[in-house]
Amino acid sequence: MGDDLKMKRAERLVAMTQILMAKPNQLLSLSSLAECFGAGKSTISEDLLTVREGFAISKRGYIETLSGAAGGVRYIPEISFEEADKFLSGLAGRLSDKERILAGGYLYMTDLLFDPAVVHPLGLMFARVFRSERPDAVVTIETKGIPLALECAGALGVPMVIVRHGNKVTEGSSVNINFVSGSSQRIQTMSLSRRALEPGKRVLIIDDFIKAGGTTKGMMDLMGEFGANVVGIGMLMESALGDGPKLVRDYRVLLRLTELELSGRVTVVPVTY
Amino acid sequence: MGDDLKMKRAERLVAMTQILMAKPNQLLSLSSLAECFGAGKSTISEDLLTVREGFAISKRGYIETLSGAAGGVRYIPEISFEEADKFLSGLAGRLSDKERILAGGYLYMTDLLFDPAVVHPLGLMFARVFRSERPDAVVTIETKGIPLALECAGALGVPMVIVRHGNKVTEGSSVNINFVSGSSQRIQTMSLSRRALEPGKRVLIIDDFIKAGGTTKGMMDLMGEFGANVVGIGMLMESALGDGPKLVRDYRVLLRLTELELSGRVTVVPVTY
Structure with missing residues (x-):
């Protein structure tokens, strides 16, 4: 008994x-x-x-x-610091592979960005960095950063908000702003449904890659239109390839691209805090 | 001791x-x-x-x-049948809200589709339906079905593959096919990087909504181009508003839209197996 x-x-x-x-x-x-x-x-x-x-x-x-x-x-x-460091080092190694170099000087990351086993620990890492800022929502822009943003939102227990490229009929009335993507130097439009975010919220911006920062700057401006307070910006990877000064400051990254030569050399390093 | x-x-x-x-x-x-x-x-x-x-x-x-x-x-x-039924009924109730009716006869679902607390149980439900088919990957098309597909992939322990609307420079060479979205009757292009899926894989297609089925049919054709075997199709919601016969068969849904009138009536019902 x-x-x-x-x-x-x-x-x-x-x-x-x-x-x-x-x-x-x-x-x-x-x-x-x-x-x-x-x-x-x-x-x-x-x-x-x-x-x-x-x-x-x-x-x-x-x-x-x-x-x-x-x-x-x-x-x-949570994720332990030890496990996070080990995971990031492994990920940096997988990304530092010349087979990932694409025409135009891009790095193929999509397979990893869409793998739940990869984005889950990354979401936990961003959640650890930003939890104390008490965000009400995690904001990203379609498409490649969505899994990362969802995992971060799940770890924080808040909803995710996705900024779209242009108006969609299934979103109702929306707020649109123009922005210049630093990479393409083209003027583009980003759009967010009025229903997607109530005024006065604390938001955390999460995305996969920052080069010049034009897209991130656009998202910050858009958040301003919603009366939102951007309490943090987390980017999986930043380019450190001499793209000039970034248009945004005070963001946190987990990985840094320090070398990418079309001849076949690419180096990604983990960033520790 | x-x-x-x-x-x-x-x-x-x-x-x-x-x-x-x-x-x-x-x-x-x-x-x-x-x-x-x-x-x-x-x-x-x-x-x-x-x-x-x-x-x-x-x-x-x-x-x-x-x-x-x-x-x-x-x-x-897993999710228990009891919890799944309770959750789906609650979700159907939240969707059967006239405030969600948009101009053009669309239903606003985005807030729920992007909420981790909503898509997590839905991903588990799809995983239960399709686990026995042993998919190697979960395939979706950007953008609204991505969180659902990611949660399903996570529950099954396989990667997610996202079909894009048109070519992207960060994806390398890709396979493109044209399709007619049954809702818009416009010819559009969907695109998938050659690197995204190895030949001969078993794939599960997951998306948020099926009306006429043109987009789903396009994804099936695209999977054919990759030599993939579509072992299942799961749609969160189907429209049963008399849109005519669907272009695809043998899909599973969790919710059904049975009524949507611009005058202010909308009914969504859970589907049980």
Whole structure:
């Protein structure tokens, strides 16, 4: 009987860990957990202490407790510094491959940018950098940065907003602004549905690549039109190929492109803080 | 001492659950887990039995064991039928809101399609429907279906491939095909980088909405150009507004739009299998 009870506690701890992790950033009340497991609140509280200690071992996330009537617990996903460094070094190595050099001096990154196993840890890294800024939404521009922005938004527990290239019939009325992409030097239009973002929000801009910064500058201007406060800018990679001064400052990057020669040399390095 | 050991086992179970869930679909060897926890393989095996039983309680995912030299365990994320039904009903309710009706007879869905808390469970639902088809990749077309496709790919542990509207300089050489979007009746071009998909792959097509099916038909044709085998098609919502026969068959949907009147009536219903 004693053994049986202990077995039940072990399984309950596993199930509780699973429930918390399956709904990251979502507040679960003690009562709902108690009901779910048919146990008393004090039993659940004791279990949560153990879960907290277990999480402290693996450094992959932690439990946040909110007290009071509307209180409860929620799981905040994380990545350890050690794992992040290892992952970024590996990614920089995979990108520093001359087979990735495209005509025009571009680097092929799309396979990695669209791979959940790659963007998930990157999203956690950006979330760690910007969580303290308490963004209400993560903003990106279509298309290549979307998976990265979604993973970051998921890790922070906020919605994602995607700026489109031009008006779309399925978006309703929108705000449009013109911008000059530093890479192409062409004037383009970016567009965001009025419904997409309420006024006065704190937003985090996430994208895959910054060269001159014209696109990022355009997004900042567009956010101004929505009365939004840009509380952070995270770019997966910056070009350090002598493209001149950037049009934006105060952004954070995880990777830096330091060399790209069409003759067949490319170097990407991880950036540590 | 005995209590201390038991405490350690409980924390280890929590940490092991967390490690498995943090890397869904990735094979972890018993030796790597044993090393990680400084425990013997037999201890880890016993722990895994308990973890497996804990997972069976919550029905949110399970452990798959691969035996042999290259063996190990991996976590397969799931959503219970009960939770899926409840979630879909709630989503159908949120979409059946006359405030979402846009000029031209469109339904505003973007806020939900870009919210990680919405697309995550939807991705798990599609993964459950199509896992047995063993897709090598999830294919979508930019832009609104991307978060859905990414979540589905993540749940299946495969990469995502995004078909673009027209050539992009950052994609290298590409295959382009023309298609007629049934909604707009305009001829458009879709494009996929040659690097994006190796020949002979099994692919799952995921998108947010199917009306006449012209876009989906175009994606199937494009997959033919890559020698890919389309093993499934999942659409979040189908229009049942009398748009005539669809150009594709054998697709699965989670929601159906059964009524949309500009005067202010819209009905979306969940589809159960």
